[in-house]
Amino acid sequence: MLDPKIRDDFPILSLEVNGKPLVYFDNAATSQKPQAVIDKLVEYYETSNANIHRGIHYLSEKATEGYEESKKKVARFINAKSYKEIIYTRNATESINLVAYTLGLSSLSKGDLVISTEMEHHSNIIPWQIIKKHKKIDVEFVPVRDDYTLDIDEYKKLLQRKPKLVTFVHASNVLGTINPAKEITRLAHKAGAFVLIDGAQSVPHMKIDVEDIDCDFLAFSSHKMCGPTGIGVLYGKQEILEELDPFMGGGDMINHVTYEESTWNKLPWKFEAGTPNIADAVAFGATVDYLEKIGMRDIEKHERELVSYALDKMKKVKGLEIFGQDDRVESRGGMVAFTLKYAHPHDVAQLLDEEGIAVRSGHHCAQPLHEKFKKSTTSRASFYLYNTKEEVDKMIAALDRVVELFHS
Amino acid sequence: MDLYKKEILDHYKNPRNFGKIKTEAKSTHGENPSCGDSINMDIVFKQGRIENIKFSGDGCAIAIAAASMLTEKVKGMKIVDVADIGFQDIQKLLGVEVSHSRKNCAILALNVLRKMVLQELKQQK
Ligand SMILES: Cc1ncc(COP(=O)(O)O)c(C=O)c1O
Numbered sequence: 001m002l003d004p005k006i007r008d009d010f011p012i013l014s015l016e017v018n019g020k021p022l023v024y025f026d027n028a029a030t031s032q033k034p035q036a037v038i039d040k041l042v043e044y045y046e047t048s049n050a051n052i053h054r055g056i057h058y059l060s061e062k063a064t065e066g067y068e069e070s071k072k073k074v075a076r077f078i079n080a081k082s083y084k085e086i087i088y089t090r091n092a093t094e095s096i097n098l099v100a101y102t103l104g105l106s107s108l109s110k111g112d113l114v115i116s117t118e119m120e121h122h123s124n125i126i127p128w129q130i131i132k133k134h135k136k137i138d139v140e141f142v143p144v145r146d147d148y149t150l151d152i153d154e155y156k157k158l159l160q161r162k163p164k165l166v167t168f169v170h171a172s173n174v175l176g177t178i179n180p181a182k183e184i185t186r187l188a189h190k191a192g193a194f195v196l197i198d199g200a201q202s203v204p205h206m207k208i209d210v211e212d213i214d215c216d217f218l219a220f221s222s223h224k225m226c227g228p229t230g231i232g233v234l235y236g237k238q239e240i241l242e243e244l245d246p247f248m249g250g251g252d253m254i255n256h257v258t259y260e261e262s263t264w265n266k267l268p269w270k271f272e273a274g275t276p277n278i279a280d281a282v283a284f285g286a287t288v289d290y291l292e293k294i295g296m297r298d299i300e301k302h303e304r305e306l307v308s309y310a311l312d313k314m315k316k317v318k319g320l321e322i323f324g325q326d327d328r329v330e331s332r333g334g335m336v337a338f339t340l341k342y343a344h345p346h347d348v349a350q351l352l353d354e355e356g357i358a359v360r361s362g363h364h365c366a367q368p369l370h371e372k373f374k375k376s377t378t379s380r381a382s383f384y385l386y387n388t389k390e391e392v393d394k395m396i397a398a399l400d401r402v403v404e405l406f407h408s
Numbered sequence: 409m410d411l412y413k414k415e416i417l418d419h420y421k422n423p424r425n426f427g428k429i430k431t432e433a434k435s436t437h438g439e440n441p442s443c444g445d446s447i448n449m450d451i452v453f454k455q456g457r458i459e460n461i462k463f464s465g466d467g468c469a470i471a472i473a474a475a476s477m478l479t480e481k482v483k484g485m486k487i488v489d490v491a492d493i494g495f496q497d498i499q500k501l502l503g504v505e506v507s508h509s510r511k512n513c514a515i516l517a518l519n520v521l522r523k524m525v526l527q528e529l530k531q532q533k
Contacts, residue, residue: 344468346443346513350411362443376444376466405412406421406469 002294002302007386009034009290020356023391028173028201028335028382029360030223033287037227040286044279051275053252067278070285071268077288078218079209080235084267087234087241088276092200093123095219095234096167098271099196100127102244103165110136113163115193117142117150117179118372119172122365124198128167142168144372148175148325155184159191166193170202171333174366174380175324176307178202178331181213189214194240200224201333203233204384205303207296216240226384227287228280234271241267248273299385303334306383310336310392317399318407323378335382337364340399342406345379351405355398357391411504412469420469425479427462434528438520440512445471449479449520453528458482458490463520468513470506475517477501482521487532490525493518 007013010032015022024032044066050059052067071083080086089095104127108114114128118141128139140158143151150168159166166188171178181202185195196217202208203218204225210218217240222231236244246253246264250273255263264270291299311326319341325332340348345361352359361379363370370376381395429450439446445467452460461479465472481501482490498514499506506514 346445346468346510347412347470350510370444376446405417 001305001389002298002385004386004388006294007388009036010386011035011038013386017356017358018354023355023357023387023394025381025383025387025391025395026358026360027384027387028224028364028380030229031204031226031384032386033228034226034290036290037283037287041228041279041283044282048282049279052278053269063278063282066282066285067276070281070288073285073288074233077292078203078235079211081211081238085235085238085241087236087268087271088281089232089234090230090277091223091232092198092219092221093232095217095232096124096196096198097127098234098247099167099217099219099236100131102247102271103194104128104131104137105134106245108135108137108164112137113158113161114139115142115155115158115163115166115188116140117168118144119148119150119175119177119179119366119369120167120169121173121198121200122367123200124167124169125368137164144175144177144369148172148177150177150179150184152180152183156187159187159193162191163188163193165196166191167196167198169198169200170208171199171205172324172366173201173335173382174337174364174369174378176333176335176337177325178206178333181215185213185215201335205296205334206300210235222280222284222287225287226290227284230277230280231284238267241271246273247271250274252276294385302385303383304330304332306387306389306392307332307334307336309389310381310383310395313392313396314338314399317396318403320399320403323373323375334384335380337378337380339375339378340403340406343402345377347406348379348399348402351402352395352398355394357395357398359395411506411510413503416469416473416502416504419473419476423463423472423476425462425476425483426464428464429460429462433460433462434524436520436524438516438523440467440471440516443468443513445513445516447471447475447517447520449475449517449524451521451524453487456488456532457484457486459484463517467516470502470510470513471516474498474502474514478517478521487525487528490521491529493522 048062050063052064071086075083142155188195195215197215199218199220203220218235223229253273323337349361359381433450433452437448447465449463
């Protein structure tokens with residue numbers, strides 16, 4: 001386990017909620033921010049604020065440097081070849097949409113196949129439904145088996161239909177399943193497909209190496225990894241990005257403009273129209289520094305130990321059913337979705353909130369997955385580097401009280 | 409635990425007027441897609457009144473308790489009076505203040521009921 005002193009880095013963790021110390025277990029929705037990141041944001045506005053790429057004055061250069069430095073850090077963080085492969089968006093959702101609206105609109109045509117999976121977040125379902133409408137493509141979903149893993153045999157069968165794109169969630173935000181990204185990618189490439197990975201729940205929690213996985217695109221969000229809201233990342237292989245048309249048009253993404261037509265800027269700027277979210281990007285650079293200082297492997301180990309501890313205890317709560325893998329801690333992310341036999345997820349979340357414990361109830365933007373397993377909603381506790389076993393104990397005690405209240 | 413007073417839990421665990429009406433009742437369904445609460449309501453209207461009412465469905469304690477209490481209240485009432493019932497009345501029935509985030513739970517049954525009552529009023533005209 002990580003040193004609990006880490007908690008002192010996060011000012012919000014000393015809050016009291018409903019007269020109780022905050023226990024923040026909603027990290028899959030968004031994470032809390034360390035002081036270093038908050039300070040960086042303030043420092044940027046106090047000492048560096050200017051628009052980038054368009055000025056030759058001192059501040060503009062300083063802001064540009066901070067923005068580009070941030071991309072270099074992110075490139076190193078996921079082992080991309082260069083910052084040219086790092087595009088900033090608003091969030092993982094926009095990153096996925098960027099691929100849909102560029103590659104999807106320009107390279108897919110009627111009858112082409114896109115393979116996705118049954119465990120996707122809505123953000124990796126809806127964009128493809130939109131492209132399906134525009135381009136009359138087919139979208140197929142790799143089934144989730146009863147053990148909450150992907151049915152790789154079915155996937156291989158689908159690959160025989162020569163898909164143009166395979167897109168999948170690396171770590172499920174509900175089941176905790178971590179999919180074998182490298183193997184899925186290898187098989188997809190063999191079948192001649194591009195590969196887009198939704199890394200929203202994996203990049204914050206484990207060491208990701210895009211060269212090793214060999215995916216063509218990877219989407220993730222700063223706000224789920226201790227960084228500010230408003231910054232998302234799309235990693236793309238340079239040679240593929242070079243070939244794609246731009247996403248949005250406007251300032252900064254162009255090279256030469258006439259009234260009739262224009263040429264595009266170099267990577268990665270070709271994909272970033274208009275003034276970007278400079279301040280948050282700079283603070284995101286500081287976020288990467290922070291995570292690297294602690295170490296992604298240690299964060300992963302910490303969460304694995306915590307989730308295994310939580311699973312053991314949760315299984316003993318009367319009438320509690322886990323939605324997701326409960327025995328494969330070795331390939332599992334740090335979150336647990338669950339239902340209680342006697343209480344509705346909404347009531348569970350509300351009663352835990354009264355004890356200062358933040359969990360989420362709902363379908364977690366994975367409604368089709370819930371419906372497949374005949375669940376309307378679930379509660380979800382999701383952990384991060386600053387959570388402790390003592391906090392898990394508090395949640396277990398609170399759950400026991402919920403059971404008592406509803407069962408008696 | 410204010411929201412989870414004994415009365416509310418009692419109505420949740422033993423909802424009144426729960427089930428279906430087999431005769432020529434009218435039936436309508438309503439749901440809160442974001443939380444998965446869903447309620448079905450069967451009503452027999454007779455001579456401008458609600459002669460019989462039952463509900464079924466699945467939801468949180470607030471949604472179910474509110475539905476249970478509401479059906480108790482309106483059984484036998486004149487339709488025109490039922491049309492006047494609002495969120496405030498539901499809060500009164502529940503006996504607690506319902507926070508913004510739970511308002512949709514509390515008024516799910518009322519929404520279904522209002523839909524049916526307004527339709528009935530229209531048909532009478
Ligand atoms: C697996 C997964 N993909 C995508 C997203 C979308 O992230 P964002 O809302 O930051 O775009 C989320 C966040 O909830 C997620 O959990």
